[in-house]
Amino acid sequence: MKKDLKKVRNIGISAHIDSGKTTLTERILFYTQRIHAIHEVRGKDGVGATMDSMELEKERGITIQSAATYCSWKDYDVNIIDTPGHVDFTIEVERALRVLDGAVLILCSVGGVQSQSITVNRQMTRYKVPRIAFINKCDRTGANPFRVTQQLRDKLDLNAIMIQLPIGLESDLEGMVDLISMKAVYFDGDQGEDIRHEEIPANMREEAEAKREELLDAVSMFSDELMEAMLEESEIPEAMIHEAIRRGTLSLELTPVMIGSAYKNKGVQLLLDAVNTYLPCPTDVENTALDLDKDEAEVVVSNNPDDQLVALAFKLEDGRYGQLTYIRTYQGVIQKGDTIINSRTGKKAKVGRLVRMHANEMEEIDGAGSGDIVALFGIDCASGDTFCSPGINWSMSSMHVPAPVISLAIKPVDNKAQINMSKALNRFTKEDPTFKTFVDHETSETIISGMGELHLEVYIERMKREYKAEVEVGAPQVAYRETITQRADFDYTHKKQTGGSGQYGRVGGYLEPFEDGEYEFVDQIVGGVIPREFISSCDKGFQKSLEKGILTGAQITGVRVAINDGSYHAVDSSDIAFQLASIGAFKQGYAKAAPVIMEPIMKVAVEGPSEFQGAVMGSLNQRRGVIIGTFEEGNYTVVEAEMPLAEMFGYSTTLRSLTQGKAEFTMEFATYKQVPKGVAEELIKAFAAQKKDA
């Protein structure tokens, strides 16, 4: 099982929605002979592309969850993680990026770099993922790979350099010139499976020479030998250029640009060659884990199959045979029958079935070496958990998980739906850390929360389809928060004497704004005025108070509570008495601490033709937005703004009608900010009315 890690590639395919990612993956699987027929995403045969395994994805023609699949190309093992393209699912993208060593960034040759590509690119930079750009759809009307390459430089700040030139464009796309071998490449056969190398067409010779010069200039930075060879004007071996491009790519200082059309079966095999040649193998990338036994000291994983196992569960799926857990191994090997430990829970588990996944089909295997991506059956865990061999207790560094910003109340229509709904929710929360659910004790409603409208819509759809749980859906609610803006003292006595044993507790102290976190409890009690055993009761009482603010019933954050005084009764004081005293004390202090309502602010980017810039800015301004800035290039413009989430419901419809459907926008959570006075008053009024009705 020990295989040459140099010949393993764990890659992601990441892109803007509709740039043809799924089609490209489909072609890759076809050429690597994992599948034997090609189905289009929106094909007439109704089968759908192989990677989109969920029904819903097939219907909407988009990829929601990343499925990992394995294939092999020219003796290299390639694991492909298909990643979703919509910004509402970025946790999926980020999780996938965590386990990748390299990525292919797909761009549409017509649409070019769009706002989603910018987000994805930023994520790739954050996780230091080396990438190759593939400009797809060169057969489309309006295709201009040169413009897209320039955009990669301008908008994504990548050192993008074309290593191919198209032979013809749009409907005349015939093939491409490989600027390294200086040959024309054509793709014959019904499915482009026969590759034919020819001399470069005479009319392109000059352009190709010039572009090759540009390429060599750019990549010689990464290779002294190449630089020397160029200075000496001697023959430059292809391998030397490949090596220089590889070095540049791995250092993230160069992004080779390839072109083609997956739909027309052109250029895909060359892209696979490039994946093998330029993208890193597991040992090229340094990954770190945290040693939980050594106070979370950072340790570098070795990639050595002889070391103890460290593996990350990066994705869960509920299949026909139970829970399927996708893992990436970072060192050691995992084999059937091994005992592994979940370092989060400390629970032991035995490895049962081990499979290599290819979308819906799976291949039974006995074990997997370090650097591999495989799936386990019957292991209970959550997404993001780390598995180790007995003896070490490491955790792959925690992934950046944003807090949910929007929530919905859902109500099952009948009893059966109720049972199915809880099953579904249980599954979804395990799969997706940005999806949260809880029951509101006051209204007994089930609340789900997540990263955006579409995010929640998709889960509701999945509940209906996969779990047959029909639910009624309430209007989306923004996750407001409350916090205090000044220090306030409290001194509260809780006393109750109505037969039986009484309750007594007095708590004194103060509340103050706490900017660095959500809550801090400070015990300044001296002389035992509150006995030790009741200190934690106070803490508990204060934490309970944080659940619902008095202004809007939203969660309270950013509060430091200090207790410095109190008194007790030898008989009547108890845990519950001090909890209730603390709740009373908090209420008393909170009202005096000038509480305010905070709302989630989103970073929004709207892009489209310049003629609509004024209208777009107007629409953002009307929605209480702060326009940060604008960017203009030719007839194309981007407006960046910080917008309250509460004002963004239905914005896509507004934007569509304002711009004849020519502009689009992306949105991601930025921060929480205080709600302006007028809006706050309305929220408080609405909450009061709601309380009255209840």
Added chain:
Amino acid sequence: MGYEPLVQQNPLRVLDMNRENNQMGLVMARAGLGKTALLVQIALDAILRGKRVIHVSIGESIEKTKTWYDDILQLILQDHSVSRPHELIDMVARHRMIMTFKVAAFTRSRLEERLNDLVLQDIFRPNCLIVDGFDFVNTDREALDDIKNLMESMNMQAWFSAICHRDDARVSPAGVPAPCHEIDDLFDMIILLKPEPDATIQLDIIRNYGEQVKGGKSLHLDPTTMMVKEM
């Protein structure tokens, strides 16, 4: 607003900036001496005086320009105690708008169109325009005059930056180097940044509100923070 101390203590008070609106200022230096840092400080000073600023960045990204403001504002907050820093940061964001253009996309007509978009819809009414990265080499007097007229008609102050080169010896009688040596009369304020042997950068104020200044060299840029300091 309660930011008067910040305004009063600003070394930039040496410049006579709040006399009236429609004047044009120019910051000149060789590459890398701190033109943008100075322009951002001028902009922040205007914002603290209650003005609204449009920062035009030619050939730069929104993100980078915003970072300049964030960094310099942080330095100001480090040096001065402000009771509610978040409110100040918020106030700056609301009084500033960044417009970035690809080099070729910036023209007077485009600028006028954008400013009108903002003013007519009452989205943002700027008092001050900062133009960083303006191409003086390929601009004639007429075009700049045009912009000056636009500023006057909109009752705005404007500040430009220009790069001069060591090997270009051309200089106007007032001491303004190329490429602005033939158009220096269009500007009411001119500051030249000059590196000193002790690694600080001196602000040589050549013209202050239309008046020729001799020996106006009491300000310099701290080389580590790029903040304006008094000697």
